[in-house]
Structures are given as C-alpha cells and as structure tokens.
Amino acid sequence: MTLTVAPPELTQFSDLEHRRSGHGPGRRDGRRDGRRDRAPHRRWFVFLAAIGVWSFWDAFRTQDVFNPGGWNQVAKFFAASPHPETSPEFLRVVAEAAAITASYALVGTALSLVIGVVGGVLTSETWWRRDPLAPPRRLTLPTGWAATRFVAAMPRGMHEAVWGLVLLKVLGLDPWVAVLAIAIPFGAITAKVVAETIDDSGGDAYRAYRASGAGRLSSLCYGIAPTIVPDVVSYGLYRLECSIRSSVVMGMIGAGGLGYQLAVSFQSLRYEQIWTLLAALVAMSAAADWWSASLRNRPSRRRIAVSAGAASLATVLAVLKLRLDPATLVSDRAQRLGAQLMRDGFPPQLPAGGWRTLLNATLDTVQLSVIAISVATVVAIPLAFVAARSTGRIVSIDRSWMRRGAGFVARWFLLFFRAVPPPVWALLVLFVVFPGPLAGGMALAVYTIGVLARLDAEALENSDPAPRAALRTAGAPTLPSMAYGSLPFVAPRFVSLSMYRWEVATRETVIVGLVGAGGLGRLLAQQNAAFDEAAMLTTILALIAVSLTIDLISARVRAALR
DSSP states (O other), X not given: OOOOSSOGGGOOOOOHHHHHTTOSSXXXXXXXXXXXXXXXXXXXXXXXXXXXXXXXXXXXXXXXXXXXXXXXXXXXXXXXXXXXXXXXXXXXXXXHHHHHHHHHHHHHHHHHHHHHHHHHHHHSHHHHOSSTTSOTTSOOOOHHHHHHHHHHHHHHTSOHHHHHHHHHHHHOSOHHHHHHHHHHHHHHHHXXXXXXXXXXXXXXXXXXXXXXXXXXXXXXXXXXXXXXXXXXXXXXXXXHHHHHHHHHHHIIIIIOSXXXXXXXXXXXXXXXXXXXXXXXXXXXXXXXXXXXXXXXXXXXXXXXXXXXXXXXXXXHHHHHXXXXXXXXXXXXXXXXXXXXXXXXXXXXXXXXXXXXXHHHHHHXXXXXXXXXXXXXXXXXXXXXXXXXOOOTTSOGGGGSHHHHHHHHHHHHHHHHHHHSOHHHHHHHHTTTBOSSHHHHHHHHHHHHHHHHHHHHHHHHHTSOOHHHHHHHHTTOOHHHHHHHHTHHHHHHHHHHHHHHHHXXXXXHHHHHHTTTSOSHHHXXXXXXXXXXXXXXXXXXXXXXXXXXXXXXXXHHHHHHHO
C-alpha cells in the first residue's frame, strides 16, 4: 500500500483517454504538431511574465518603498534569538497558549474531516451517477450534482481569517469562533479532495455491489471506503499541520493562544518573548509534520489505526479543554446578532472612495500574490534540490555527509519558514518596507517558500533517477547532472505546484493585509474597525472574485502543461 506524498488536492489526472479518442490537440492520425503544442505554453508564459513585470514595476515605482530606520529593529529581533525568554512565569503562559492553539487545530481538523467526508460523498460523481454500471467517461449527471459542487465551492473562496472576523461579530470571544473558522473552509477543501479520491478509486467493487442490488451508501461503505481510508487519514494529518498555523492566525484576530501572545509581544517589541513563542510554534508544526510523514512513508493498517485512535483521543481532550458548548451556536444572542449582521450587510455597498478605492485594493491584491509566488518559485527550486532526501531513488553520490548535512539544515529552515504564519512575517517586513504590495508580497513569499520548496523536494524524491544516474556515471558534475538529468522531467510538476500555490497565496493575501501590509485585506481591516458591514461584504465578494479568477488561470496553465 502506497500513500501519496504530496497533498491529494495537488494530484493531476491524465488526459490519455481524451487524446486516444482523437479529440485532443494534434493531428488526427495521433501524431502531435510540435508548433501547435508549444503555442499554448508560449502564450501563457508571455501572459504570466507580463503580469510579473507589471507587478514588480508598479511596486517599485513608488518613492520611499523602504524604511531605512527599521533595520535597527530587525537587527534587534535577530539579536534576541540566542536569548529567548525562559522565566517560569512566561513558560507557563506559553504552555497554556500552546495548549489552546493545539486544541483549536485538533477540533477544527476533526470537524473539517466530518464535513469533508459527508460533503465529498455528496459532491462526488459516483454518488450522483444515474447509471451505476456506466463507465466513468460516459456519465449523465443531474443538476443536483452541479448544485452541490457550487455550494461546496463557495466556502473555499473565503479565507479562514475572514470567517473568523464574521463569526466574531456573531459569537463574540468564544472558542467556537476559531474552531468553525478553521472547520468550514477546510471542510470544503477536504470535500473536494474526498470527492476526487472517490471518483478516482476505480469503483469496480462499488459497481459490483450496486449490480447486486445494494444501495448507494452501503456500496460506498463496503466497495470504496476501505481503499480510501488510508489517504483520508494521511490527508487529515496534513490538514492538522495547516490548522496549527490557522489557529495562530485566529489568535492574532482575538481568539487567544499563541497568535494572541505573538501579537502582544510584537506590539511591546519584546523580542525575547517572540522567539520563545516561535520555538513553541515550530515544535508543534514539526511534531505534526513528523507524524504525517511517518504515516506516509511507512503506511500499515496498524499505524493508521493507532494514528486515528490517538487523534480521536486528543480531540476529545481538546473539546474538554476548550469547554465547547453547542448551545452557544443556537443561543438567542447568536441568533439576534446573526440577524443584525445580515441586516447591516445587505445590500452590499462600495467602500469610502467608491469604485476607485475597491479597484486599487484589488489590483494591490493581485500584485501582492504575483510578487509572493514569483519570489517563492525562484528561491524554492534550488532549495528543493538541497532539501530533497537521499532515498534509494537518488544516486549514491548524493549520500555524502555534506549532502545529508546540507539537506538537514535546508529542511529545518523550510520548516521554520512555513511554521511561522504570514502575519508574523508581515509584522517583521513592515519594519523595513512601507505598507503596500511589496511588503505583503515579501512576507507571503517567505512563508510560501517553506511550503513550495517542500512540495518541489517531494516531487524530486519521486522522480525517475535513471537520467541523472546515467549522467553521473558518464562523469558529469553534480550541478549539470541535476540541470539536465532531473530538471527537464520535473519542471512541469514545479510549474503545476507553483500555480497551485498561487491560488492559495491569493486567498492568503487577506491575512497579511489584516496587519497592514496592503491589498483587500487592509481595506477589510479598516472596514471591520469602522463596523461597516455592507462595505465589508463588497470587499469579501471582491476577494472571492479574485480567488476564482486566479483559480481559473491556474487551471488553464496546468491543463496546457499536460
């Protein structure tokens, strides 16, 4: 049994059947026209290059981009790293904050898996197939399938920080705010992953059960569930790592935990405390990453069962720790505030300054995301070659102690980059860069480097080592063997992963904007402080529109690479 290394939502399905049918790009006799094949690649490359040049040019053309006086604070921040705060009183505060953050992550992840499994079944093509015995390529799907897919897609367009701001207005400072803000969007994302996993599972056993007269639910439970449970458990542990970072973001907007303590320490410039809090955060992320990686690399029924049992027990303890009361969700106060929020938010209104303000903030958001993914892609690719583990699939020359040591150091740096959430990086960048797309883009780029380089490294680890081994055997140096033996084969995967991370970075622009880095997130923070719910709704709709547009562009680019 083999589990996927990269997150399941990154899986790319082949179009071999489409090409075999004669409808794919190329000539009717099956031979492909190289000039026609390269045309979409070139057009998309020119388009993306133009957006990148425009984003960087517009960000740097403004005078006074950098703040020279802020370098002193940055130097003090890093100078404090060898001397973190270790007083017993503060360590007790850190331990309590870490317990709250972990509890948010555990309960939010558990609830997102429940939402994702139920939603994944209801949005899968297998569930809605009118003729269960028809081949997957000859489906006739009812309008109910399209409706459920549309409903499930909407929560994914809103970042968990936006959900947190909305839920704070309804539930106040209640633990349910952080839990639901994580569970709702992550549940929608998990539903998409589960639906694709169900539809890609083959379905022979499912069709056999259906042919024998079994119902849809029982056929899914006995025909498909046993084959996808390992992937769902592995993905749940991957989501737990993401939930830890999201819990920190929830704390920075008022939900408590490590995020709240980080915000307080930054405001008072207590850098020794910040390093202690960051150490706790990195330790939690490292534990979740190790847990997930160990399950992926050495899967077995026993390990999966033990992991699921341990996660369930930890979730129960987290519920007790947070003292979650379901009655809070349907209380008279919550219903009254929810109704008031609906009345104040509808109809949506333009922000102060009208369309010009909204358009400028939208363009800043696009520039912010482009700067982030451009910098992250350029830095992540060389780091991926260093961080890739020397497994049996990589030639023996890469197993020297220098290679292993460099890889170990690179992986720990990447873990630190992605363990620290983007708002923290934004607070640090804002010391030396004035608010705007460049500040937000650089902050988001640091975080994205940690995620993207990890995914690129895993793509390298899973690539065919034969071409690189042949070059090394022929006497080629290490760098040329990587450039000519590995890079041409993994380059399409690198581009695909970068496009995926561009989608995610677009949604995450809101959290660096909330701390003043620019874009629609900064506009949303101003409207939230002014209790302008109608304008907030307009800004949220603009965020969703930008995210959906980037999703569409990313999907077209990935399709052109197939």
